[in-house]
Amino acid sequence: MSHNPVRPWRNIDRRESRRIMVGDVPVGGGAPISVQTMTNTVTTDVKGTLDQIIRAAEAGADIVRVSVPDEASAKAMKEICRESPVPIVADIHFHYKRGIEAAEAGAACLRINPGNIGDEKRVAEVIKAAKDHNCSIRIGVNAGSLEKHLLEKYGEPCPDAMVESGMDHIKILQDHDFHEFKISVKASDVFMAAAAYQMLAEQTDAPIHLGITEAGGLMTGTIKSAIGMGNLLWMGIGDTLRVSLSADPVEEVKVGYEILKGLGLRHRGVNIISCPSCARQGFDVIKTVETLEKRLEHIKTPMSLSIIGCVVNGPGEALMTDVGFTGGGAGSGMVYLAGKASHKMNNDQMIDHIVEEVEKRAEAIENGQVTAQAAE
Secondary structure, three states: OEOOOOOHHHOEOOOOOOOEEEOOEEEOOOOOOEEEEEOOOOOOOHHHHHHHHHHHHHHOOOEEEEEOOOHHHHHHHHHHHHHOOOOEEEEEOOOHHHHHHHHHHOOOEEEEOOOOOOOHHHHHHHHHHHHHOOOEEEEEEEHHHOOHHHHHHHOOOOHHHHHHHHHHHHHHHHHOOOOOEEEEEEOOOHHHHHHHHHHHHOOOOOOEEEOOOOOOOHHHHHHHHHHHHHHHHHOOOOOEEEOOOOOOHHHHHHHHHHHHHHOOOOOOOEEEEEOOOOOOOOOOHHHHHHHHHHHOOOOOOOEEEEEEOOOOOHHHHHOOOOEEEEEOOOOEEEEEEOOEEEEEEEHHHHHHHHHHHHHHHHHHHHOOOOOOOOOO
16 A cells, blocks of 8 residues: 555555465565566576576566476476576466476476466366475466367457456365465456456455566557556556566566556666756757666666756756756756755766766665655
8 A cells, every 4th residue: 555645646555465475575465566577588598597587686576487388498497496586487388297397496486377287187286286395376367378168158358258267267276275376367458458457356365467468569568568557556456567578578677667666666776757858958868868777777776866958847856856957057057966956067077977976865865864855
C-alpha cells in the first residue's frame, strides 16, 4: 500500500496477496514488486549465461529466468544456480522431467506452462520435486498455448479461457498441498492480458506475475508493457513483473524499473526530469540527458535530477529535485542543490559538474545526512 497524505492522488492500494519466497526474494504479501528478466543465451554456455545474469543483476534484476529445454541445459543449471547472484527461475516447456532436474539442480522456482507440460500425473511429479527441494512454482498461462479443450470451449484465446486454465492448475497444486506458487496470464494483446489479470485478481490470493508477452522491440515493447502493466499496477495488481522485449535483458530490467519508478512503487537510481527542448534552450538538452543517463548508471541511490533548457519551467522543477540545472544564461546555467539556487556553471563544464554533484548528494543520502528531495 502506497499512501501519501499530502498528495492523495498518488495513492495506490495494492491488492492483498499471499507471500511466497523465490529463493531469498519475497513475492507478494506487501513485499516490494520484484523485477525479473530472462536470459537469451544458450543455457549450456554457462559462462555466457552467468555473465548475462550478472549484468542483469547489476542493472537491478531481483530474479532471472533461464530456459531449460534439454537435459544438457538441466545439468548446466547446477553451476548457474550456484554462482548466480540472484535466484534463478527454470523455464520449463513440454518436458516435465526438465522441471524435476532443474529443482534438483538448485532452481529457486519452476515456471511451468499448464498448456504444454502434460497431464496431471506429470504435473504432480514436478510438484513433488519442488516440495523436496524447497522450490516455488509459477503457473505461466499464455494465450498462445492454451489447452485444446479450452480453445474448443471458448472458440479462441480470451480472458475467460486464460483464467479458467490458471484456476484449474491452481486447484491441482492445492490438491497436492502445494501453496508456494505465483501465477501469470500473459498475452501479447494488451486488452486481453489486462482483462485476464483483472479477472484473475478477483479469484485468487496467489501472488501475480505481470507481463505483456512477446511485446515487441525496445520501443514498441516498452510502450505496450507500460500501457498494460502500468494500468494494472496503478490498480494495485501485480507482485512481480517481467518486461518482454526483443532486446538485451538489461533493457528489460531498466524498463521494468522505470515503470515502477513512474508509479512510485520502487525507487532505484537517478530519476531524471528533463524537458523535450525547444528554441528557448540554453544548451543541447537532448545530448546532455543522453550523456548523463550513461554517466549516472552506477548510482543506485534513489534521487532526482532536473535538466531543463530554460527558465520557463526550470526553476520550478528544480525546487522539487535533489540536483538541478537550468539553462538561460549566455553560455551558462544555474545549478540547484536540494531545491535551492546554488551557483552558476558554464555549459561546457556542466556535465562533469552535475555528475560530481549527484555523486556527492547520493553519498550524503546514503550516509543519512540528508533526505532525498523527490525520488518518486
